[in-house]
Amino acid sequence: MNKQKIAKYFGFKLVRFIILMIAVAIFSFILLDLSPIDPVSAYLKGAAVSEAQRQILQQYFGTNVPLPTKIYHWLLDLIQGNLGTSLIYRAPVIDVIFEKFTASVVLMAISWLLSGILGFILGVLAGKNKGSWIDKAVKVYCYAIQSAPSFWVGMLILMVFSVYLGWFPIGFGVPIGVRSTDATFMEWATRLVLPTLTLSLVGLAPIAMYTRNELVQVLSSDYVLFAKSRGEKGWDLVKNHGIRNILLPAITLQFLSFSELFGGAVLVEQVFSYPGIGQTAVAAGLQNDVPLFLGIVIFSAIFVFVGNLLADISYYFIDPRIKESEFND
Amino acid sequence: MIRKRKADDKRQWFLYSANLRTKTLVIIAISILVIVSIFVSGYFIRDIPSNFASANQMPSLEHLFGTDWMGRDMFQRTIAGLGLSIMVGFIASAVSTCISVILGLFSSFNRVADEFVAGIIDLFGSIPHILLIILVSIMFGGGVYGVIMGVGLTHWTPLARVLRSEVKEIRTKEYIHLAENLGKSKVWIAIKHILPLVVSQIIVGVILMFPHAIMHEAAITFLGFGLPPHEPAIGVILSESMHYLSSGYWWLAFYPGVSLLLVVLLFDLIGENVEKLLNPETAQE
Numbered sequence: 001m002n003k004q005k006i007a008k009y010f011g012f013k014l015v016r017f018i019i020l021m022i023a024v025a026i027f028s029f030i031l032l033d034l035s036p037i038d039p040v041s042a043y044l045k046g047a048a049v050s051e052a053q054r055q056i057l058q059q060y061f062g063t064n065v066p067l068p069t070k071i072y073h074w075l076l077d078l079i080q081g082n083l084g085t086s087l088i089y090r091a092p093v094i095d096v097i098f099e100k101f102t103a104s105v106v107l108m109a110i111s112w113l114l115s116g117i118l119g120f121i122l123g124v125l126a127g128k129n130k131g132s133w134i135d136k137a138v139k140v141y142c143y144a145i146q147s148a149p150s151f152w153v154g155m156l157i158l159m160v161f162s163v164y165l166g167w168f169p170i171g172f173g174v175p176i177g178v179r180s181t182d183a184t185f186m187e188w189a190t191r192l193v194l195p196t197l198t199l200s201l202v203g204l205a206p207i208a209m210y211t212r213n214e215l216v217q218v219l220s221s222d223y224v225l226f227a228k229s230r231g232e233k234g235w236d237l238v239k240n241h242g243i244r245n246i247l248l249p250a251i252t253l254q255f256l257s258f259s260e261l262f263g264g265a266v267l268v269e270q271v272f273s274y275p276g277i278g279q280t281a282v283a284a285g286l287q288n289d290v291p292l293f294l295g296i297v298i299f300s301a302i303f304v305f306v307g308n309l310l311a312d313i314s315y316y317f318i319d320p321r322i323k324e325s326e327f328n329d
Numbered sequence: 330m331i332r333k334r335k336a337d338d339k340r341q342w343f344l345y346s347a348n349l350r351t352k353t354l355v356i357i358a359i360s361i362l363v364i365v366s367i368f369v370s371g372y373f374i375r376d377i378p379s380n381f382a383s384a385n386q387m388p389s390l391e392h393l394f395g396t397d398w399m400g401r402d403m404f405q406r407t408i409a410g411l412g413l414s415i416m417v418g419f420i421a422s423a424v425s426t427c428i429s430v431i432l433g434l435f436s437s438f439n440r441v442a443d444e445f446v447a448g449i450i451d452l453f454g455s456i457p458h459i460l461l462i463i464l465v466s467i468m469f470g471g472g473v474y475g476v477i478m479g480v481g482l483t484h485w486t487p488l489a490r491v492l493r494s495e496v497k498e499i500r501t502k503e504y505i506h507l508a509e510n511l512g513k514s515k516v517w518i519a520i521k522h523i524l525p526l527v528v529s530q531i532i533v534g535v536i537l538m539f540p541h542a543i544m545h546e547a548a549i550t551f552l553g554f555g556l557p558p559h560e561p562a563i564g565v566i567l568s569e570s571m572h573y574l575s576s577g578y579w580w581l582a583f584y585p586g587v588s589l590l591l592v593v594l595l596f597d598l599i600g601e602n603v604e605k606l607l608n609p610e611t612a613q614e
Binding site: 036144155286288 | 448451452454455456457458459460463464465467468469470540544547548551552553554567570571574579582583586589590593594597
C-alpha cells in the first residue's frame with residue numbers, strides 16, 4: 001500500500017518534470033530565436049565570408065528553416081543529450097557545463113549548508129531572546145543584507161579580507177600560471193573561502209528571519225504556557241517545544257532557496273572571478289554563445305527542480321503528521 | 330506585542346504625540362519625498378565634468394563620495410545612477426503589474442485558464458531569476474530597452490500567484506454565481522466584481538516589487554548587460570570600481586552601494602507602512 005503510494009508520487013513528479021523541462025526548453029529556445037542574434041554571425045565573429053559560404057553555413061546550422069522545425073530539431077537533439085558545440089570554448093556544451101557545474105556545486109553546497117545552520121542558530125537565538133539586543137542585531141542585519149545587492153557584499157568582503165588584511169588572494173580559481181588540474185587542494189580551498197563566506201552571509205537572512213518569527217509564535221502558544229507552568233524553562237523549553245516544530249519547515253524553506261542560491265552564485269562568481277557555471281553563463285550571454293547559454297538554462301532549471309523536489313520529499317517523508325494521516329486513511 | 334505598542338503610544342513623538350496612523354503617513358510622505366528628489370535631481374545631472382587634476386580623491390566636504398579616475402564627482406554619479414535605477418524600477422513595475430493583473434483576472438474565467446496561469450507561473454519560477462532576466466534582455470537585443478524589459482517581464486510571478494489564490498476564493502462567492510446566472514460576461518465579472526476586491530493586494534504588491542526590480546537592475550548592469558560603460562548606472566559604477574579595488578580606492582564601491590541599499594530600504598519602508606494602512610486588521614490602531 002505504502003510502496004504503491006510512493007511509486008505513484010514519484011511517477012507523478014517524473015511526468016511533471018518531463019513536461020516542465022520540455023516547456024523550459026521550448027520557451028528559452030523561442031526567446032533566443034526571437035533575439036536579433038544571428039547564429040551564423042556569432043559563429044563567424046565578424047570574419048569576412050562570401051554570400052555563398054554564408055549560405056552553406058546557414059544550411060549546415062539549419063538556421064533558415066521555419067521555427068517549428070527548428071524547435072523539433074532542438075528537442076530531438078536534447079533528448080539524445082546533444083546540446084551542440086560551445087562557440088567560446090569550442091568544445092561540446094555538455095562537457096563545458098559538467099566541468100563548470102562541479103566547481104559551482106562545491107561552492108553552492110558549502111554555502112548552502114553554512115547559511116542553513118548559521119541562519120537557524122541565529123534565528124533561534126533571536127527568537128528565544130525576543131526584544132533583547134541580540135534579537136535587534138539579528139533583525140537589523142537581516143533587513144540590511146536582504147536589501148543589499150549580493151555582489152556589493154562580495155566586493156566589501158573582498159576589500160576587507162583580500163586588499164586590507166591580505167589573508168586571501170584576489171579572485172581566480174587557481175593561482176595565475178598554474179593549470180586548474182595542477183592546483184593543490186589548499187590552493188583551491190583558499191580561493192573558495194571568500195565566495196562561500198559571501199554566499200552564506202547573504203543566504204542566512206531569510207532562514208534566520210523565518211526561524212525567529214516562527215519561534216516567537218511558538219513560544220507565545222498555549223502549550224508553551226502550559227509547559228512553563230509545569231516548570232520547564234530556559235533552553236530545555238526551547239529545545240523540546242520550539243525546535244522540533246520549527247526545524248522541518250526551516251529545512252523545507254532552505255531547499256526552496258536553490259533558485260536564489262544559483263542567482264547569488266552567478267553574481268558572486270563574477271566578483272571573485274571563480275570559474276563556475278555563473279561566470280560561464282554571463283560570458284555566454286555577453287558573447288552570444290547561444291548553445292552554451294541554452295544548455296546552462298536547462299541545467300539550472302533541473303537544479304531548481306531538484307531543490308523543489310527535495311523540499312517536497314522532506315515534507316512528505318519526515319513530517320510525522322503527514323505519515324499519521326496516511327495511516328488513518 | 331501588545332505591551333510594546335502601549336509603551337510606544339505613551340511616548341511623546343517628535344513634536345507632538347501622534348497616533349500610529351499619522352506616524353505611518355508621515356513616514357510614507359518623507360520616504361516618497363526623498364525618492365522623488367533623488368529621481369528629479371538624477372534627471373537633471375547630465376555631463377558630469379571630468380577634472381584630471383582632482384582624480385581619485387578621498388571623500389571630503391568638497392566631494393562627498395570622493396572622485397573617480399577621471400576626477401568626476403562620485404556623489405553626482407551616484408545620484409544620477411540612482412535616478413536611472415528608480416526610473417527602470419518604475420517602468421518595470423508598471424509592466425509587471427499589468428501582466429500579473431491580466432493573468433490573475435484571466436485565471437477567473439474557468440478551470441483551464443486557471444491551470445494555464447498556474448503553468449506559466451511555474452515555468453517562470455523554474456528558471457533562476459537572474460538567468461531569466463538575461464534571457465529576456467538578450468531577446469530584446471540588449472541595451473537599455475533590453476534591461477527594462479528583462480526586469481519588467483520577470484517580476485510579476487509573486488503578485489500573480491497572490492492574485493490567483495485571491496481570485497480563486499472570490500470566485501466561489503454567491504454574487505459571482507448570481508452575476509453568471511444573470512448572463513453577464515466573464516470579462517464584465519472580472520472587472521466589476523473581482524478587480525475592486527484585489528486592489529489593495531495590487532498596490533502592496535507593486536510597492537514590494539520595486540526594491541526587487543531595482544536590485545535586479547543593478548545586478549544585471551553589473552554583469553555587463555545592457556547599459557554602456559559611460560552611462561552612470563549603479564551597476565556600471567560598481568563594476569567599474571571592481572578594477573580599482575586592489576588599488577585601495579574603497580570609496581568608489583562603498584558609497585554607491587550604501588546609497589542603493591538606502592533606496593531599497595526606503596521602498597521597503599513605504600511598502601510595509603502602506604500595507605499597514607491597507608490591511609484592515611492593523612489600519613484601525
